[in-house]
Amino acid sequence: MRRTVVLTILLAYGSVVLFGQNVTLYNTNIVDVEGGKVVPGMTVHVKNGMIARIVKAKKRIKKGQTDYTGTYLMPGLIDSHTHWGNNTMKASYMREMAESYLADGVTTVRDAGGDARNVKLYKVKQDSGVIVGPDVYFSSLWAGPSYYGGRERLDTRGHVTENAPWSQKIKDTTSFEQLERMILEAKEFGCTGLKLYNNISFDMLKKIVPLCREHGLKAWGHFAIFPAVAREVVEAGCETVSHVYLIDGMEGFTRSFKTKRFSPAEVEHRASIFREMARQGTILDATVLICMNDYRKEFVPRYVSEAYRLGVKIATGTDWVRLENGRINSVFMDELYLLTDSCGMSIPDVLRAATIVGAEVLGQVDKLGVIREGAEADLIVLKSNPLESLQALRQQLALYMNGKKVK
Ligand SMILES: [Zn+2]
Structure with a gap:
């Protein structure tokens, strides 16, 4: 019985678990689209493709974190x-x-x-x-x-x-x-x-x-x-x-x-x-x-x-x-x-x-289009602030889908 349940869960979520990645984006400026403002100096922890935690960036970068100092992080x-x-x-x-x-x-x-x-x-x-x-x-x-x-x-x-x-x-x-x-x-x-x-x-x-x-x-x-x-x-x-x-x-x-x-x-x-x-x-x-x-x-x-x-x-x-x-x-x-x-x-x-x-x-409010704990980690790393110019969207440094770097 238990094995069936585990197997069903694996089948249902298998692709997400396999595709979803763990990554930590260190010290970026989050573009809060809803509020129309930038939240500076934040570190975003991604677990299994989802945004798990967003915290103020520490003074020093930890091993394994990706340094995005000076960049802007925009939802996909x-x-x-x-x-x-x-x-x-x-x-x-x-x-x-x-x-x-x-x-x-x-x-x-x-x-x-x-x-x-x-x-x-x-x-x-x-x-x-x-x-x-x-x-x-x-x-x-x-x-x-x-x-x-x-x-x-x-x-x-x-x-x-x-x-x-x-x-x-x-x-x-x-x-x-x-x-x-x-x-x-x-x-x-x-x-x-x-x-x-x-x-x-x-x-x-x-x-x-x-x-x-x-x-x-x-x-x-x-x-x-x-x-x-x-x-x-x-x-x-x-x-x-x-x-x-x-x-x-x-x-x-x-x-x-x-x-x-x-x-x-x-x-x-x-x-x-x-x-x-x-x-x-x-x-x-x-x-x-x-x-x-x-x-x-x-x-x-x-x-x-x-x-x-x-x-x-x-x-x-x-x-x-x-x-x-x-x-x-x-x-x-x-x-x-x-x-x-x-x-x-x-x-x-x-x-x-x-x-x-x-x-x-x-029908995906809070899951897509936002940088928030619990949302999917579809993220664009930008060189400049898109709230100031749409041209900023043209200058992508990286793109993540479900926490996986695809660009
Ligand atoms: Zn049409």
Whole structure:
């Protein structure tokens, strides 16, 4: 009996124990992202991949400690919107994506829908050390009949098209029992949230979101899930909503829409939704960069700054990678710069978006995005203070994942 218990624990935590390391980082300046300040001269003890103890640095360094005098220690960054399970993902892309994300200091990402079998394949490669890259939290994508449209879909190829644990067709007639079974299937498959995509009604959302909560999954929605509009998605209780531009629907951007969108009535309409989000604590995964190549650049930064000024929590999601000279590149840093330079967010708030808010998106508050006892030791060692300039994130001296130095 006891042996079974020990074995089960080993199987469950084996990879963490094997991967998690012990290390002591001596005399660094901790970037307290939450407080927006630096805590100088601290030594961080990491045990089994977790931050075990943070103490004032002693006068003299001990044997076996790594000297980080004069450096700044920042929690690993989080991209709240990626598509790791993209079905066009070649093996080489997967590796390049992992490398380029780590180069940007991103140690955790959320996968917002796709072929979750690819994500699981990535995790196997990551666990066995074939690939070194960020941890991925992934979702089951749910949409209405118009999304599936009776065709074979790439993200469920080789499986029943409309009913995979990671991709489910929802009809207005789908029963409560069916919804609950699908949630349990998603959970068993390893999904930690549902990506509520489109063609789902407000009535259906009002059933799905509480069920998600009951079973410990996150409700991740598009900002509008037509027919459910932005206000309804927020009212239904989705915890994170993606793509600020969807607040208006999918209308094209013409001169007359521009006049309408910035009229006092429209600004107030948006403000009322943003105020409700601030009240409920709904997180906006704004995805700015991906909108900057077309007509949406005319209004997306403005919408984000409206949301920001009304106190909406904003997360950093890219929803994109750049393909340059046949290589995949992370665009995470570009998203951060847009949030400060075009959307008017302060540097501390952008760092919060990329850490503690991202952790909240994933349901990992106090575990990710912070340097605190009991948190995972995903840490970036920087040459200068990122609270003063985002450029500091470019000058990494080292990167730790679960206490293991990976760079
Ligand atoms: Zn997306």
